[in-house]
Amino acid sequence: MRIFNRVLATIISIAFIVASAMGIVYLIGLLSRNAQLTGLVSGIFLVSLVLLILEIRPFRARFITIREDEAGKTRVFGSDVERFLVQRLARGKGITPESVDVVVHGNRFDIATGIEVSTDADRQAVRSQVEYDVKTNLASIGLDDDLEHISIRVARVKRVA
């Protein structure tokens, strides 16, 4: 999540710089009554706006559909499942809630986890343990049938004592 925020902040900053530059060019075009210049800037501005909205995409599904039949849908708030998994995964050895990052994607119910562990930890063992924990904890609340994919990223971090 922190990486995502940084990338997003960078994109928005670049967008502001480009928009400012284009604003200046547009103003010059207006003052010099150069229709070609203003038309070109307007076109670039619209395309940039569409790209920016697509890049930000504030459309992540908030609810995960866990059952759907003729009786109706059952949907769960995605961030609740993420919070639950973070709490449960943080019970693992050498893992704290701050070192766990879980993202649950909407319809396919994919789970992406990022775990930070100390440099001496066995990365493969941590990955296996996390995969097992995710499956068993989801099973405990009846969501294991819907799980399609788990991606686990384990990063070693040197901790300062």
Next chain:
Amino acid sequence: MKAVSLNIFQDKKLIALAVESAVDKMKGVLLTRVRAVGESYPYSPDVPGVWVRGPDREGRYTVDIYVTLAVSGTTIPEMANRLRAEIWEQLHKEGIDMADRVTSVDIYVEDLVLAV
């Protein structure tokens, strides 16, 4: 084609109240009566947390309910099934043929409380 009731507002109110009664009977389930800041989904004016959609051409309705679910010793799908069963039963009890006219109940778990 079935005759569609012209008293749609009354129908919707009856359904919403029946759903409210059913939820009140369920342990560990509460209607989310206050929407989260920035949310735009619709709420029934009769019963906050319940939204009755329809009717369609056949005079049938669907229901969306927004709930807080406390799960302990059971699973979310099991609780959702029990909640639906309670709602169907309550609709029958209300003495109206609403149960035949409510085709589905969508359950939105707005807040999940899990035993840690």
